Amino acid sequence: MDSFQFLGLTFNTANIISITIAFAIVFFVVFFLSRKITMKPTGGQNILEWIIDFTNGIVRGQLPGRDGGQLGLFAFTAFLFVFFANQLGLFLQVSVNGVDYVRSPTANPVVTLTMAMVTLALAHYLGVVKFGFGGYISNSYLKPFAALLPINLVEEFTNLLTLALRLYGNIFAGETLLKLIGGMAFSHGLPTIIVALPLEIVWQGFSVFIGAIQAYVFVTLSTVYISRKVTVEE
Numbered sequence: 001m002d003s004f005q006f007l008g009l010t011f012n013t014a015n016i017i018s019i020t021i022a023f024a025i026v027f028f029v030v031f032f033l034s035r036k037i038t039m040k041p042t043g044g045q046n047i048l049e050w051i052i053d054f055t056n057g058i059v060r061g062q063l064p065g066r067d068g069g070q071l072g073l074f075a076f077t078a079f080l081f082v083f084f085a086n087q088l089g090l091f092l093q094v095s096v097n098g099v100d101y102v103r104s105p106t107a108n109p110v111v112t113l114t115m116a117m118v119t120l121a122l123a124h125y126l127g128v129v130k131f132g133f134g135g136y137i138s139n140s141y142l143k144p145f146a147a148l149l150p151i152n153l154v155e156e157f158t159n160l161l162t163l164a165l166r167l168y169g170n171i172f173a174g175e176t177l178l179k180l181i182g183g184m185a186f187s188h189g190l191p192t193i194i195v196a197l198p199l200e201i202v203w204q205g206f207s208v209f210i211g212a213i214q215a216y217v218f219v220t221l222s223t224v225y226i227s228r229k230v231t232v233e234e
Contacts, residue, residue: 002014002100012108012110013101014101014102014103014108015105015108015110015111017101017102018085018088018089018102018103018104018105019085019105019111021088021092021102022081022084022085022088022105023081025084025088026077026080026081026084029080029084030048030080032044033045033047033048034048051076051079052072052076054079055072055075055076055079055219056068056072056075056076058075058079058216058219058220058223059071059072059075059223061220061223062220062223062224062226062227063223063226063227063230063231071223071226074122074222075219075222075223078115078119078218078219078222079215079216079218079219080215082106082115082167082214082215082218082219083211083212083215085104085105085106085111086104086106086167086171086210086211086212086214086215087104087208087211088102088103088104088105089102089103089104089107089171089175090104090175090178090204090207090208090211093175103175104171104175106167106168106171106214107168107171107172107175108168108172109164109165109168111168112163112164112165112167112168113160113164113168115163115164115167115218116159116160116161116163116164117160119163119222119225119226120156120159120160120163120225122226123222123225123226123228123229123230124136124229126226126229126230127139127140127229127230130230136229139229139232140152140228140229141153159225162221163218163221163222163225166214166217166218166221167214167217167218170210170214171210171211171214174203174206174207174211175207177203178200178203178204178207181196181199181200181203182196182200184196
């Protein structure tokens, strides 16, 4: 069963299972790295603090000062979730009777579109909180010229698509190629296994790198979009 109904809505089983696993991985990784917090960081605490400094650096690059300070936790959480969600399908895929139950959740456009909508909704909310509704409309859509309103409205839609589909396309393509290489490996016995094995290892490593880059890109673009809503357009 690849989907089920609840309260009149259709839910994808693979998405729910995969997202839950990714959430659990993030929780246990952070929990493990933060078990022994001391004034003199060692081991896991060093790794955790490096990740926090890294994501805070992304935010400060777009939003220095108080506006950026309130987004540190968002950037940290989003980066870790996207990173582990991207890697999940590379190391764990569970299929039963041709139905996927565990895979990278970011290899599904519904998941990435939902993440992008949450990010942009947060951007609009923070803009309204800072400027008030009228000031937000003026700053986001009527500057530098009111005539740019149609273009600014179209840009909101394109921002949603680019944020979501860039992530989805890269992860989906990586998993698809891994499946093709795996299928080729067992197509003609030992000769194709010998050829496919190094290809699988190389592409697996490259996909890990791509997954990390896409997590960085997602957080960076999210911060850019939020910064446009909370800074004054000149």
